[in-house]
Amino acid sequence: AQTVTQSQPEMSVQEAETVTLSCTYDTSESDYYLFWYKQPPSRQMILVIRQEAYKQQNATENRFSVNFQKAAKSFSLKISDSQLGDAAMYFCAYRSAGSDMRFGAGTRLTVKP
Amino acid sequence: DAGITQSPRHKVTETGTPVTLRCHQTENHRYMYWYRQDPGHGLRLIHYSYGVKDTDKGEVSDGYSVSRSKTEDFLLTLESATSSQTSVYFCAISESRRKGETQYFGPGTRLLVL
Numbered sequence: 617a618q619t620v621t622q623s624q625p626e627m628s629v630q631e632a633e634t635v636t637l638s639c640t641y642d643t644s645e646s647d648y649y650l651f652w653y654k655q656p657p658s659r660q661m662i663l664v665i666r667q668e669a670y671k672q673q674n675a676t677e678n679r680f681s682v683n684f685q686k687a688a689k690s691f692s693l694k695i696s697d698s699q700l701g702d703a704a705m706y707f708c709a710y711r712s713a714g715s716d717m718r719f720g721a722g723t724r725l726t727v728k729p
Numbered sequence: 730d731a732g733i734t735q736s737p738r739h740k741v742t743e744t745g746t747p748v749t750l751r752c753h754q755t756e757n758h759r760y761m762y763w764y765r766q767d768p769g770h771g772l773r774l775i776h777y778s779y780g781v782k783d784t785d786k787g788e789v790s791d792g793y794s795v796s797r798s799k800t801e802d803f804l805l806t807l808e809s810a811t812s813s814q815t816s817v818y819f820c821a822i823s824e825s826r827r828k829g830e831t832q833y834f835g836p837g838t839r840l841l842v843l
Contacts, residue, residue: 620771622771647828648828649828649829658836659817659836659837660834660836660837661772661819661821661834663831663832666829666831668829707771707772709771711828711829712828713827713828715828716774716777716787716788717772717774717832719771719772719773720771721768721769721770721771722771
């Protein structure tokens with residue numbers, strides 16, 4: 617079964633600085649998607665960004681970008697110009713055709729003013 | 730925000746009692762999901778539905794049943810609640826099961842089984 621590992625239970629960043637959250641996954645599939653979800657204190661799960669495995673170009677959404685290394689099975693999230701509203705739990709997730717969504721355990725991000 | 734509501738939002742119950750959680754959507758999405766969220770595990774799929782009366786098991790389905798009698802409603806039932814089912818439960822919806830499809834999540838239900 618596919619597994620998703622987030623090795624950093626907690627991270628902190630100074631406001632306006634950049635932080636990178638790590639995610640690795642295990643799969644034998646070649647066609648899949650990877651996702652980052654944000655869960656603020658309200659508990660609402662919000663999709664931040666997604667990456668299709670067949671696309672070599674890293675996805676970007678405003679201040680959020682990913683570093684997708686397919687051979688290394690690594691999918692990190694970079695948050696630039698961190699804001700107080702970025703404080704949340706961040707979950708990395710994986711999904712291939714015919715499989716269910718698999719989530720990592722999450723990384724709690726604290727933003728210091 | 731996707732129109733997804735969950736009820737109740739909080740519940741405290743005792744071991745051995747039945748519990749039903751409700752998910753209601755106004756988006757007319759075909760697929761609905763129930764996840765549980767636990768520290769150290771992220772979210773794990775319990776059951777999902779691909780249409781009225783069509784459901785299938787997920788990764789952690791033991792001790793749970795589901796029903797979907799209308800497109801907009803997906804019920805999760807704990808027939809006899811146990812302390813190990815203390816968790817936060819999320820409903821999600823999607824238009825399809827394509828691998829890149831966005832899943833939209835409800836606000837969650839916090840369940841405490843004493």
